[in-house]
Amino acid sequence: MKTSILGTAIRLLVPVFQLFSLYILFRGHNHPGGGFIGGLIGSIGYIFYAMVYGPKEVVHLFFNFSLYVEDRADHRSRTQAYLQTLKNNTWQRKQTKLPKEARKAREYRLEPMHLIATGLLLAVSSGVLGMLFSGGPYMSALWADFYLPILGKPGTPILFDLGVYLLVMGVVLKITFIMSED
Amino acid sequence: MNKLLLILPLLLPLYGAILCLFFWFRPRAQKIVSLLAQLGLVSASLYLLLHVNSAGIIKTQIGSWPAPFGITLVADLFSCLMVLSSSIIGLALIVYSLQGLDGARQRFGYYPLVLLLQLGIGGACLTGDLFNLFVWFELLLICCFVLISLGGTKAQLEGAIKYVTINIIASSILLMGIGVVYGTLGSLNMAELASLVRMPETDTSLVSMAGMFFLLAFGIKSAVFPLFFWLPASYHTPPIAISAFIGGLITKVGVYALVRTFTLIFAINLELSLPLIMLIAGFTMVIGVLGAAAQKDFRKILSFHIVSQIGYMVMGLAIYTPLALAGSIFFIIHNILVKTNLFLISGVVAQRHGSFGLKKLGGVYLLQPVLALLFVLSAFSLAGIPPFSGFWGKFMLAKAGFDAQDYTIVATSLAVSLFTIFSMTKIWNEVFWKKKPAEAGVENTTHEMEPESAAARTTRRLMYVPVIFLTLLILYIGLYAEQLISLSGRAAEQLLNHELYIHVVLSK
Amino acid sequence: MEVLLCFVVGILFSVGLYFILHRHFFKLILGLMLFGLATNLFIFVIGRLTRGGSPIIAETSEVALEPFADPVPQALLLTAIVIGFGIQAFAIVLIRRVHQSFGTTDLDDLDTTEKIETPEKPEFE
Incomplete structure (x- = not known):
């Protein structure tokens, strides 16, 4: 499905989707949003790119270093x-x-499987960090007592959300790559 | 301290699975990681059992949300015993599959799946929240789905489609039951529900109906009488390392959930549900053992025996006295170990002789006398011949039945034991004792087996390790039965003493 | 409204069950999906419907204003939908594989694992 309009537009849109997904991720603390929806939005760009240029090109351009x-x-x-x-x-x-x-x-090469594993590791470890340093049970939140300029107050829940973000993105990319190889 | 003890049996397999995902392309690293995680899990759950044994029921609130609102993890003796036995089985299975599973399956995520399955079982046993129970069950089932169809041979796909269909329906029914409970009582915390249903001012008319939903859902998952047809159609299809794990454990987790919910929440209007459960138990035993009598495949006989033995476990619940529940708990633990061991033995036999069919096998006793001995010990335990472990479980159940004057069910259970011996004797005769049948067209049967290479021999020796380990454990339970009997007795008391549970969970 | 939804749940259940009992693979999948949908709707209805009151506490007050919808059934629903989505995705892939390797769309053709005789070639290793 190689249309030149989508092909040109998507080159510009991938970073926009990325940025917007990060915005949604950090917004999720106090407003609707969060890791799940952020991860989905972030992977939209890659999916469109794979639709136009094929999954190999996506891997080559974004996941190969x-x-x-x-x-x-x-x-x-x-x-x-x-x-x-x-x-x-x-x-x-x-x-x-x-x-x-x-x-x-x-x-x-960054495999989607590694994204999934990193996401899970972050999400699980955020609970462990909260447990070890706050003294409460597993998944107790641990908040810093200062504010960062754009992000707001950092704490372990943002780590959890980041983990979910990576996990969702990894799963969606894995599914897309497998399905477009068929 | 509690928080760490309760979360460790969940965290260890989860971290193990995550590490396995990182090492997706390196099966050797996955083996080491999963072995270490399982070892850690066994020691963590052993420590948890010892702690609960001395300190009583413990709990933790995930995310420090207080009791009826947040998710509770509770450990009493029953759940600790379940977690410990499942982790021991997991360890034995991972050691077995180092040699007993083909490389392709090991490369496509066998180890992370086994660890996640372990996580699901641990979560289902430790949770104190109904909806959470559902979620853990789904996790466990998804891992089972993938494990059963892993490799994608024809038989596996066919077994998987039956297993998946029936289990999706069961999960929907369970979800409906949870919905009814929440709609009528307005809570999902098991301890709060237990105290709510016992209050005189609560309207409990719909709670019994929800109980039937739970009975149906967990009945499907634990394969009781009218709902068991999926089990013998699917459990024997995957390779033996997988079917031993699933066949040994998953149905028992269903029974665990049944016992837990029916002692804690649906313990009202029991005069309606207990006769039904009793009927189910009797029919399950009889039909399972009759089904096994007709089969001609090693694994299928064992699959039908799973059904039959579920009947004994449910029978303990149906009699509903402390002794009967203790017998049930003892029987569950014993059965998890013995059933897995028998499956593993069938795997070792098939690895050497290339078949599971009783007609094709034969003469194993001459070639592998040690294996024959191990089989006899496990088979006697399964049939319940004293002094092996099955005897004590059946003895406790039968005594409880006599005390409660349920003579019919006791008579049924004893008759079913006889049939179990019949099936085990059939396996013994056909697989181990009779002469190896002549292959069609091959006249010379004197040296029918080509001599093994040295590498194959080492492989086989390694496969013996988990079998011998489990047999020793079974012997220990049988010969020094007192420890486990007193443990399960106290676990049963904890189950029936709901006030203690409610107090521990709902206190600050 | 609740009565109407009750009828919808009932119809969904019966249609789902009818499709599950059908022999065709595709109908089986449809049936499982409808059954899952019916369950979700059932939880939604039995958790009591409250219209026009979201359970969000205003910044000026301590508790949410009556009447507010119970958020718990919705949370359960969301979780159940996500889980159901995963399982249905797996079921679809599985059925596709079955169709590829058996070359049939009839569930009645899948009866080899229940036969007493062992297949000629055991499929281990």
Whole structure:
């Protein structure tokens, strides 16, 4: 289903969906919203992208990370080499002008399964943190006594919601990828 | 302290499952993680049992919401015993499946599913809230659905479709029962419900109807008489590591929920429900054991015996005296261990001889005398021959029946025991004792088995480990029965002493 | 309104049950869905209907103003819907697999696991 209108629009819309889903996630503390709906909204962008360009492209563009590693020259210290790697991968990523053979790229791929696992881990651990540090039973909320500029008062429930967000997103992406492979 | 003790049996399998998800592409790491999580779970639930044994019923309120509003986790002796025995079975099963399950299934999430199933069982046993019970049951059932159909052979898919259909209906009925309870009494906390139904000013006319909903739903899930047809059609289809776990445990969790709700909440108007339960118990025993007599497959005989033994557990509930409930609890624990062990033995036999059919097997005694001994011990326990563990459970139930002058049910249960011995003798004769039948076309039967390779022998030795472990446990329960009998006696007293439960849960 | 909903619940139950007893796979799935829907609606009705009063406490008062709808049945409903959604999704995939490997849409063809004779090739390992 390759229509050029949707194809062009979705390139711009993916970050918008992401941002909006994060807004919904953090809004969920006092108003309607939260992790579940946030995760669903966040995955809409990817689903549209997969509908237009195919799931492989989604994985390639959003869930693949390649790390450029250079061999350490003899006159450089280890720290300098690390800094160089960092530089190659961040602000000089585009300008890395090494020939293709000399630069080694390591591919890392973020599987939906890892999103699911991370989400579960965050959600379960938020309860454990509350239990260990507040002295109450499991899932007791633990709140900080200061306010962050946009987010408001941080506490363990936001960790739980973040876990749900990642979990829902992982599950939806997994389902989408499996179904569009058929 | 309570908060940690009660949440640990749920957290350990959950964290284990999460770690397994992280190691999705590395089955070896999953094995190690799930083994460690199971070991931790066994020790945590053992400690929980010891603590509850000395300190009485304990509870914790999730998220520090006070009792009738928040979710309560309660542990009394019965639930601790259930959690402990299920965790022991889980440990044995994971050790078994290290060798006894094919690699493809292990790669597609067997270990996280088993751990999540363990989580569901723990939650269903420890929760103190009706709706929460439903949610834990659903978690447990989803894991069962996937485990039964994992691998997707034809027989498995066919078994799974029957299992899934009937269980979705059962869950809907359970949900309706919960709806009726909430609609009439306005609460879902089991302790508050227990105190509400016993107040004279409460209108309890609809509560008995809700009780029937629960009886129907948990009756389907625990495979009692008119509702058991899905069990022999589905439990034998998956590989033995999975069907041993499901067949040994899941129906008993249904019985647990039945006992819990009928001693705590629906303990009013019992003169209506108890005769019905008694009838169900008698028919379940008889039909199950008759069904087993007709079968010609190792696993199917065992599946029908699950049905038959559910009858004994329900019989204890139907007699409804402390001794009868104690007998029921003892029988549940004994049956979980023995049934799983028999399934595992059938798996070891099939791994060496390549079949579950009684007609094709034979001569196992000559090749594997140790296995034959292990089978005999388990089979005697199942049939209830003294001094093995099944005897004590049946003895307590029969004595309670005599005390309550329910002679019919006692006579039925004793006759059913005879038939159980018949089935076990049939397996013994066909699988272990008779000569290996000649394959069609193969004349020379003197060396019908090609000698095993060294690797295969080590594999088989490893599969013996859980079987020997469980047999020792069964022997221990049988020969030193006093500990478990007194434990289940006190568990039954706690079940009938609802005021203690209500007081513990509703106090600050 | 409640009487009307009661009839709707009853009709949904009977239609669902009728479809579940049908032999066709697709009808089975439809039946399970309708049965689940009927259950959810049943809880909704039995939790008593209150119209036009959301159980949200205004900032000026300590308790919610009467009459307010009971939020608990709605929470139960939401949970039950999500769980039912998951289970139905699984059932659909399962039935698709059954259809693929058996090549039939008739539930009556699935009768091998109940036969007494053991299949020729045991499907273990």
